[in-house]
Amino acid sequence: MDNKDKYKKVAYYPGCALEGTAHAYDSSTREVGKALGLELEEVENWNCCGAMEVKNVDTKLQTYLSSRVLSIAANEMKHDVVMAPCNGCYHNLKKAEYDLAEDDASVEVVEKLSTKAGHETYKAGQIETIHALDWIKKAVGEEELEKKIENSLQGLKVxxxxxxxxxxxxxIFPEKDQGEGSESIDKPHYMDDLLAVAGAENVEFPLKTACCGGAHTLSDSDMSTKLVLNILQAAEASGAEVIATECPTCHSGLEMHQVRAEKELGIKTNVKIMYFTQLLGVALGMSKRKVSIHENVSDGSKLLKEKGIG
Amino acid sequence: MRSFEDIEQAIDAAQKSEEPISSAKVLLEAGEDVMEQWVSAHDGEPTQKEKEGFRLLALHRQGAKGEPSFNACRETCRELVYYYNLITLDKSHEDVAKRVVMMALVAKHLLYFVSGKMIENELGGFCCASKPLRANMN
Known part of the structure; x- marks a missing residue:
């Protein structure tokens, strides 16, 4: 089997954000998948990954919650790969995988809870967890993607x-930093690679992995606003017209605190915020509505129209 | 040891300065001072050593010992060093003013991130774990 084939049909774990505030990320991911000939099969009866809240109270309980998702995808749905577009879910599934490979106490808790819940216990190594970025890179790749671009993002600074x-x-990401073709821990580039193929001009952006203040957003909104405003200003200083995102927490944080920065601090920034799947969808010839750009708080429809894109 | 407020003012002043080399030095020192705050708040003695030629990187490594979530600002420290090198190695470059602005924004992010981690009481051990350290700092 071609290695690409392994990723063409995968289990899909949307997680809670993609059913709520990040609905646009969910719909654009599904549409991009369809346009690229990929298939997603949603994990049946999935549960919370444990997010930040459970992990904070009981890290092993979070491992169990994520392991249940992995177990359904691997043991009941017989998938080799599960794809999670949300950074929080992706991170937690990877953490569970690591814990179950390295920590006997976690294995014990997961076995006990799985038995009690009446499903097969997930064992490390049964399934591969990937992000939406990995999915498109691995199942399609730049060469094939380029052939399908109908509406270049040329002239759009991202x-x-x-x-x-x-x-x-x-x-928890042993597959990263493994030489040519693999993702980089220090300077991730998969999103840059895909959007460059779609015609976008990627700007040099020093805060690409910096904290968005997501964890502070309820307990210390002012600090989150400062962190976000700084990211928005750095993007604008880099010449960007759009910030492309791949995490629903970051995305909604950037959007909400952009509004709050103007309201509370009187500082307005104009950079638009869009999921990378929305940009890819437009580049693949979809309408802005089909990839739900109208659902973004930071509506980039006008900018794309001015640029003659979509 | 300078307070976060003083460091922020120094960053703002450096961003507006028209002397790129001195701005870069001020911004690098601002990063070091932020790290000193963190290390001191953890009852450590801020190191005077350098890593890869920079005290900032040695301080970050010191600050991340036993606190893995602190690695969330590792790249921010390295970006500061990157811009410091860009500016000081070619102060006449046509983009030097832009580079100073970028370095100031990176320095400010580091300041907000670290001070944010120190400001919240018992927020817990998830993600960017905030610890009740601010009260013991001054």
């Missing part, structure tokens, strides 16, 4: 923002 959880902590 700052690619990956956030903190896509690469950290590095020990």
């Amino acid at each position: 700052a690619n923002y990956y956030g903190c959880m896509y690469t950290r902590p590095r020990h």
Whole structure:
């Protein structure tokens, strides 16, 4: 089997954000997949990955919650690969995989809870967890993607923002930093690669993995606003018209605190925020509506129209 | 040891300065001072050593010991060093003013990130774990 084939049909774990605030990320991911001839099969009866909240209270319970998702995808749906577009979900599934490979106490808790819940216990190595960026890179690749671009993003200056959880902590991502073709921990580039193929001009952006303040957003909104405003200003200083995102927490944080910075601090920034799947969808010839750009708080429809894109 | 407020003012002043080399030095020192705050708040003695030629990187390594979530600002420290090198190695470059602005924004992000981690009481050990350290700092 061609290695690409392994990724053409995968289990899909949207997680809670993609059913709520990040609906646009969910719909644009599904549409881009369809346009590229890829197939997603949603994990049946999936549950919360444990997010930040459970992990904070009981890290092993979070491992169990993520392991249940992995177990359904691997044991019940017989998939080799599960794709999670949300950085938080992706991170937690990877963490569970690591814990179950390295920590006997986690294995014990997961076995106990899985038995009690009445499903097969997930064992490390049964399934591969990937991000939406990995999915398109591995199942399609730049060469094939380029052939399908109908509406180049040429002239659009983009700052690619990956956030903190896509690469950290590095020990749960053993496949990264493995030489040519692999993703980089220090300087991630998969989103840059895909959007460059779609015609975008990627700007040099020093804060691509910097904290968006997501964890502070309820407890210390002022600090989150400062962190976000700084990211927005850095993107604008880099010459970017759009910040491309691949994490629903980062995305909604950037959008909400952009509004809040103007309201509370009187500082307005104009850079637009869009999911990379929305930009790819437009480049693949879809309408802005089909990839739900109208659902973004930071609506980039006008900018794309002015640029003659879509 | 300078307070976060003083460091922020120094960053703002450096961003507006028209002397790129001195701005770069001020911004690098601002990064070091932010790291000193973190290390001191953890009852450590800020190192005077250098890593890869920069005290900032040695301070970051010191600050991340036993606190893995602190690696979330590792790249920010390295970006500061990157811009310092860009500016000081070619102060006449046509983009030097832009580089100073970028370095200031990176320095400010580091300041907000670290001070944010120190400001929240018992926020817990998830993600960017904030610790009740601010109260013991001054």
